[in-house]
Amino acid sequence: MQELRQRALAAAAPKAHGADAAIVCDRLVRIFSAEGVEVQALQGLELTIQQGDLVALVGASGSGKSTLLTILAGLDVPTAGTATVAGRDLLEMSAKERLRYRREVVGFIWQQTARNLLPFLTAAENIALPMQLRGRRSGGLGAKQQTARVAELMEALEIGDLARRKPGELSGGQQQRVAIAVAMANNPPVLLADEPTGELDSETAGVIFESFRTVNRELGATVVIVTHDPMVAGEVRRTVAIRDGRTSSEVLRRTVTDEHGEESINEREYVMLDRTGRVQLPVKFLEALGMEHRVAVDLAADHIEVRPDDLAGH
């Protein structure tokens, strides 16, 4: 009875904003000071990513993508705002909790293939290492289960035949697939990758994206990939664009089936509406209509109209 009552209370309690999301960033700010100059890399960024999502972050060079990813990875701390990943508050963690967070909650893949792996260990040893570092005392696996987990990851990522090779004996694409297995070794709920295909040709990049989809689908991880690669657009369900340290627009893609059973991809662009009602309109739309500075807005029955300033010049 007691349990039933508690469950009913929990169900009735209002859910905090994004309570069941994997990643929630709220008015995130990161200011760097270098040689007396301040750079606002993130300027009040808002982003919610649901559990199980596969998301690409795109944006011009310097827009703040890497800064955001480094914060989500627990390698850097924001100046202001809040960021929560898998229920962990990234601003409140102690040094010890941060270390554990990086080992168990997020997996990370760098662009530089060599940076992801230890050169003197074989692929299988590299994959086993995060499990050994975690140790049994913090809930890690025993030796036998570790071996089984290495085999499971190698099979899922189709790198079983590379187990005994060292990174120097692997191609860039093979190294990145091993890196994905390393990042997933402790079964983190979230996998982050910064330009993971930046050093690869487009065919190999396609194979790597397939690996991310496998991790997302079969291992259940929420995957966030920062990329410049225009090919990514067709590879993920959700692409979020970052502009000047804020999320500006996003494209959602879903497969729809018509009455004849024909499948097609439905693609739609959205812009983010922040708490104060600000939106960043797509640059290409503004340029197409020559809109700048002041625009006219009108409320229609089910939408809002934005037009070039009709009083300009008066």
Ligand SMILES: Nc1ncnc2c1ncn2[C@@H]1O[C@H](COP(=O)(O)OP(=O)(O)OP(=O)(O)O)[C@@H](O)[C@H]1O
């Ligand atoms: N450690 C730092 N010290 C000073 N400024 C920094 C630092 N890291 C990033 N910045 C600045 O913050 C801004 C955002 O950089 P960031 O690396 O996040 O952009 P990005 O979108 O990842 O770019 P790219 O696609 O070129 O990697 C840039 O103006 C950059 O110069």
